[in-house]
Amino acid sequence: MNTRHAIVPTALGDLTLAAAADALVGVYYPHHWTRPARDGFGTGVDARDDVLLDWAWIQLTEYLAGSRTAFELPTAARGDHFQRRVWAMLEEIPFGATTTYGELAARLGDKSLAQEVGRAVGHNPLSIIVPCHRVLGKDGKLTGYAGGLKRKQFLLELEEPALVRAGRLF
Numbered sequence: 001m002n003t004r005h006a007i008v009p010t011a012l013g014d015l016t017l018a019a020a021a022d023a024l025v026g027v028y029y030p031h032h033w034t035r036p037a038r039d040g041f042g043t044g045v046d047a048r049d050d051v052l053l054d055w056a057w058i059q060l061t062e063y064l065a066g067s068r069t070a071f072e073l074p075t076a077a078r079g080d081h082f083q084r085r086v087w088a089m090l091e092e093i094p095f096g097a098t099t100t101y102g103e104l105a106a107r108l109g110d111k112s113l114a115q116e117v118g119r120a121v122g123h124n125p126l127s128i129i130v131p132c133h134r135v136l137g138k139d140g141k142l143t144g145y146a147g148g149l150k151r152k153q154f155l156l157e158l159e160e161p162a163l164v165r166a167g168r169l170f
Contacts, residue, residue: 003042006050008057011064012151016041017053018125023076024056026125029147034123060128066158069095071129079123086120093134096159100136101143122146128155 005018005026018026018041028035047053055073062068077087089104101121105113124132127147133155137143145152 003040004045004050004053005041005043006045006047006053006057008047008053008060010057010060012128012147012154015060017047017056018042019050019052019056020076022052023074024052024126024129025076025078027056027060027127027129028125029127029151031148032127033144033146034125036125056129063128064158069159073129075126075129077125077130079120079125082116083120083123086117087124087126087130090121090124090130090132090135093131095131096161098134098136098140098156100138100140102138104135118144131155134159 003018003020005016007014007016012029014030016026016028016035017024018028020042026036026041045053047057052074059068059071059073063071077084079087085108086104089107093099101114101118102111104117105111108117121132121135122144124130124146127133133145133152142149142153142156
């Protein structure tokens with residue numbers, strides 16, 4: 001399997017984009033909480049020389065500039081069955097919307113799973129692409145994010161509906 005990675009500059013700082021064969025498998029911040037060992041990323045390449053990594057970088061750049069609301073990339077996140085179920089629910093959260101760990105746990109059929117949901121969200125290998133930043137703590141509280149709370153706040157504000165943003169200005 002052709003495993004490779006590229007480090008690309010973005011509005012959120014450098015991100016490591018990791019791919020295996022024809023799918024994106026990771027988007028990591030420099031001090032990502034659950035970042036795998038670097039040797040698991042495969043060969044380092046220039047993103048511009050790799051069709052998939054270049055396309056991922058372009059889409060991330062467009063998203064962070066506010067001109068893209070969804071990603072069109074082949075992905076293959078590696079995780080256990082529970083994690084993949086949670087990550088699939090993250091992909092269903094619309095742009096500009098949020099949910100809570102408790103709400104995701106309830107959708108799984110057991111509100112007591114909120115902490116397990118939080119762990120699965122925290123292990124999401126496709127930050128931004130699979131929008132784990134859209135998950136908030138109880139009562140809408142801004143809680144942990146593998147890229148740090150400032151980045152999570154930036155992403156939430158980027159997606160904030162215009163009417164909500166206008167209401168905050170006054």
